[in-house]
Amino acid sequence: MTVPSRPGRSRLDPEPISRRDWLGLSSLWAMGGALLFGFIGMIRLPKAAVLSSPSRKFRVDLPDTLATGQPYVPPGRAVAVYRDAAGVHAISLICTHLGCIVRPTAAGFECPCHGSHFAADGSVTRGPAPAALPWFKVSVSDSFVTVDEGTTVPTGTMEG
């Protein structure tokens, strides 16, 4: 007795998927894949690769009359520079909550937007700010001070 190893297909017993359908489906998937691939390449466009921001490192000429504990805010920069016996340090004035500019006060700093308060060393004392105001790297030369907003240093680091 011989058993046919592969029963012939008929109209009533078709292949699981016909060749024509398979070709159609695979071309649809290929189209979808190509479009997706192109789309992924395209959405790289809005993510800027080169940022047009100004240099984050700048020179500050501290006034000779600057008293201990008194902030000096260079024009156009959101940084407060202090000079005292231990040296020079610079604290960011950008609120860590939502980016408003904080105001130096007698006790430290206050944010006008959502009421965060910071101590003189930048640590949060009140309000929604999630982190302390960062300290920036400062280098001191004979006549001027350079502040680098791109590099933070641990709170309490004095220079010069």
Added chain:
Amino acid sequence: MATASDPYGHRRPASPGAGTDTAVPGSSGGPPPPEQADALLQFLHNLKAAPRRMFRSAFRSGAPTTDRTRSTFVFGNVFLHLHSVRTHRWSLRWSTTLGLGIMTASAFLITLVTGVMLMFYYKPYPEAAYQSIKDIHFVVPTGRFMRNIHRWAGNVMVVAVILHMARAFYTAAYRPPREYNWLVGLALLVVTLGLSFTGYLLPWDQLAYWAITIGANIAQSPREVTDALGITAWFDPGGFQRLLLLGSDEVGPEALIRFYLLHVMILPLVMAALMAVHFWRIRKDGGLARPKDADQRLPRSEREQTYPVFTEAPAKTYQLAAIVRGRTPAVGDGPENTVPSMPHLFYAELGVMMLTLLVCVALALVSDAPLKEIANPGVPENPAKAPWYFLGLQEIVSFSAFMGGIAIPAIVILGLALIPYLDRETDGTGEWFGGPGGRPLAAMSAAVGLGAAVLIEAFAIRFGWLREWFPAIPQLVVTLVNPGTLITAVYAGYSIWCIRRYQSGRAGALALFTCFLMGFVVLTIIGTHFRGPNWDFYWSPAHWPGH
């Protein structure tokens, strides 16, 4: 018979001109060609008839004076055919919709037209933007008026879209088969708020600049969590979002052009596409939601006004309905108690549209759109307040940027999106405050929502919050436990209690939605009226310290 029973006094046309041939659509019209007419005469005749034929080729069905031509008037027009040909009387009652959806759409159209007018002069570059708005305000003919209308129509749109959502919710209109349209509506709400926010930034004045700054930092606020976990260096979705939004690491020309692009191109396109789906779905879902016994509940006088539907032999049969799935408008449901959409529905819609226009124009005449000083990156506004509809958000952002600006809004939107899939009941569809609990539950929920928001806010304002009591507390605790999250948790807990108490998902949804509305109102009022410089609490803006 059509003439006799027509309640609008339209007679079958006897007037000369365009209406003459309405009964025979597509016929050529004009006098019969004379047998010996030469080509020149025929040409002159065609020339004379050209305007009339041109008109008729555009409006082929003729004047909508019979039931059949009223139908073809609707489904033969690409814009009107988003409506169904006939409208149920229930849908036309004031109390069904209050006209809020059409009011929203009308406000959008008004912003579209006035916005295009403003684009004639607006220049999306920092200094130039401010100057061009000043020009529009002081120099351009009707410029100030157009800008005022644009601004007020935007406000009307926000109010109308929120009220429209409340209407759809309280009449349980989100239930099957309308669940998907609820989702589309929710997306439209988000796009509306996005349009308002991006538009607010374009004048490049102080408010605009600090609103962009705050908005971009809210986009960055996932860092509040990634920083606390110490993983920002490897996984920084917040920084990525901010960079994508600003196109730079600070707010400048790149940011302005991006917001401009969103405001005048991307969001309006998304809006228009979603609106088309939203309107089309209303028809596909069988018109507006109405109670099962709407036919019996219509006042007798209204029912008797409805004259027989088939005054002529139908031009289309209902055979098609046989192959359509259930719950579609025509299945198992005669067209009784319906009236032709033209003119009944369209005149109502035009009425609402004119009312919206009137409101916007009137407001534009009495109140100018604000313009503060030119943006100054060194000095924030104090207080820096967003437009009123974002002040509720700003209030909870003032407790935690990530929770208030991203997590709670996401939870609210997810909760609203899930409502039609969790409430699978059928009791009370199409009725105001329908379903278990009904009006008393809505009133109680309003009291709970109001009370919880006011009490928690009052406590936080009077006694401060965790950071003031324990200065060394980890940030994650403040992020997780703050007045904003507490209000959200109370609302969620109360809604779950309502599901148990009434043994109904609809009751839970009713509780949650009412609480959400109340929370929105309370937080918005606190943010608008009671917050002053440094976001401190003041009983009235009159008590603000002078600068």
